[in-house]
Amino acid sequence: MAQDDLYRTVVLERAKTPRHAGKLDIASLHAQGVNPLCGDRVNLHAQVDIHGRIGQVRHETRGCAICAASADLMAERVMGQDTAQVKRIHAALATAVETGEAPDGLGELSVFAPLHRHRSRIRCAMLPWSALIDMLNDDKDR
Structure with a gap:
């Protein structure tokens, strides 16, 4: 399967039937990301243990x-x-969407590499990641 076909398949499948959508009953961290240009909005809920490892993450995404x-x-x-x-992982994904080259170890996230040809859509893919990084940085500042 060609990279572009794989991209379409994975994106459509995960958008139509997400595996990690919703809220967590008990979440230690929350974040929101908004793209005012297109209206994409993501709310993140995460459980982080005392060692700083993410246990679970759920998202509520409108976009x-x-x-x-x-x-x-x-x-x-x-x-x-x-x-x-x-x-x-965030840095590797950013490299992939900017250059079209997916670094080793990116796994299924490499399907977003074709976005380098669609610059206006890069923000769509990176919005959840930006919210997650902000959430983790805010947690360290507490």
Whole structure:
């Protein structure tokens, strides 16, 4: 399957049937991301243990398929990771969407690499990640 076809398949599947959508009954961290240019909005809820590892993440996403899919794949990918690991994944994804080259270890998130040809859509994919990074940074500042 070509990269563009895989992109379409994964994005549409995750947007239509997200695996990590909703709220957590008990969440230690919350964040919101908004893209005023297109109206995408994501609310994140996360459980973080005393060692700074993410236990669970859920998202409530209102927006395009790219934003919804990115939020769902993000929630899946960061569970069990600490802040430093999350920041490395975020940086690798940013590189992929900017250059079209997916670094090793990016896994299913590499489907967003074709966005380098659609610059206006990069923000859609990165919005959930920006909210997550802000949430984790705010937690360290407390």
